[in-house]
Amino acid sequence: MEPLNLDIELLRQFQSLLIVLGIGLLLGLEREQAYQLKEGKHLFAGIRTFPIVAVLGYLGVFMGAALSVWAFFGVLMGVFTIVAISFLRAQSTVSGTTTEFSLILVFVLGGMVQLGHAYLSVGIAIAVTALLTLKIRLHNLAGALSKEEFLSILQFLLVTALVLPLLPDQNIGPYGFFNAYKTGLILSIFLTLNFAGYFLSRFFAERSTFLTGVLGGLASSTATAWYFSRRVGEGKGSGSREAGAVVLASSIMFPRLLVWPALLNWTLFLALAPPILALGLIGVLISAYLFRTAQQETLSAPPERGNPLNFREAAVFALIYTAIQLGVGYASTHLGDTGVYWAAAVSGFADVDAITVSMSEYGNGQQRLDVAAVATVLAAFSNTLVKYGFCLAFGNSTMRKKSTLGFGVMLVAALGYAFWML
Structure with a gap:
């Protein structure tokens, strides 16, 4: 029996054509559904027209490469002309130009698939479909924003998207304590928490504290502790x-610590996983208890409209972080090589990720592995102690009492593991 000979290039072209049809169907289906909700509105292009135009874009680029670039421009001008004529004929019954621009976009996406950018085209199609589907919600959101809130969004994007990438990632000063990029990153994280907490409390009042805690655990649990303790104070x-x-x-921070050992030192990951996951589980259970006991309390009022960003508070936190970095540099330099545990504990006051990376590279061999495991737990212990200190220093009596329950159990468990390993 002769083997079946398949033309690989033909199969690829067929696959690309299916992707093009899928993109057209996706956007066409959304437009068709949107116009069904509008009585008396003319449907300019729907579930059939969009796939056809997507295929025209695909074939236009193909003909431009195989024949002449003028073939592509001919197809392009033909599509543009039909879109313009159809729009002018139905101008009295059509509101807006969203469908027309979507049709032009689907033509471009079809051409991109022919050029080998299928994944990018699919991603753009999904993103645009989501924007079109969420039209009403986005309009409601825009109407709900005050002028001050909109300006705050622009300021937030300016700091996080434009200024932060331009900062130099280089340690300077005594003991290399100051790093403009890392300090800016800490400030951006704090602003993000402030920003997220404000809008979550505006639109998800009953769950805003919980959601901000989850986001804070993924970004910076230390900044989260500072943010909430200052608010309560x-x-x-x-x-x-x-x-x-x-x-x-703080509980989410513990399993997050396992990412670096998993990438850099699998043996250390296996050694750290039981105690780290146990500490995280203890914290999650206690936080669940704290949230449950607080359910019957009266919710605090949503924030007044205004500036959701607090640059002054963020700057104070960044300065404290920088001061801690200076103390860490001094301790690490003067304690010497025998102070691995002390260095880890002191480093944890400022950052646990850096010491975790260092210990992942340090912990080769059984003796060093044990030292690296204990040092990582000690860093997590000292970092947890800092967050507990924020609650004690800035929170009210209720926060001090509740945080003592949660942090007390975690701190005792972490110290118990460290002494057991020693």
Whole structure:
């Protein structure tokens, strides 16, 4: 029996054609559904026209490459002319130009698939479809924003998307304590928490504290502790939910620590996984208890409309972080090579990710592996101690009491593991 000979290039072209049809059907289906909700509106292009135009874009680029670039421009001008004529004929019954621009976009996406950018085309099609589908919600959101909130969004994007990437990532000063990029990153994380917390409380009042705690645990649990403790100290929260959010963020930090060992030192990962996951689980259970006991409390009022960013508070936090970095540099330099545990504990006051990376590279061999495991747990212990200190120093009596329950158990468990390993 002779083997079946398949033309690989033909199969690829067939696959690309299916992708083009899928892109056209996706956008066409959305437009068809949108116009079914509008009585008396003329459907300019729908579930049949969009796939056809997508195929025209695909074939236009193909003909431009195989024959002449003028063949592509001929197809392009033909599509543009039909779009313009159809729009002018139905101008009295059509509101807006979204469908026309979507049709032109689908033509371009079809051409991109022919050029080998299928994944990018599919991604753009999905993103545009999501924007079109969420039209009403986006309009409602725009109407709900005040002028001050909109300006805050622009300021936030300016700092995080434009200024931060331009900062130099280089250690300077005594002990290399100051790094403009890392300090800017810490400031951006704090602004992000402030920003997210403000809008979550605006639109998800009953779950805003919990969601901010989760986001904070993924970004920076230390900044989360500072953020909530300062809010409670200013009378903007009861203290119970905020304590639960801080404990939750700290609990998420523990499994997050396992990412670097998993990438750099699998043996260390296996050694760290049981105690680290146990500490995280303890914290999650306690935070769940704190949130549950706080359910019957009266929710704090949503924030007044205004500036959701607090640059002054973020700058204070960044300065404290920089001061801690200076202390860490001094301790690491003067304690010597025998102070691995001390260096890890002191480093944890500022950042646990850096010491985790260092210990992942350091912990080769059984003796060093044990040292690296204990040092990582000690760093997590000291970092947790800092967050507990924020709650004690800036929170109210309720937050102090609730956070003592959560952090007390985690700190005792971490110290117990460290002494057992020693």
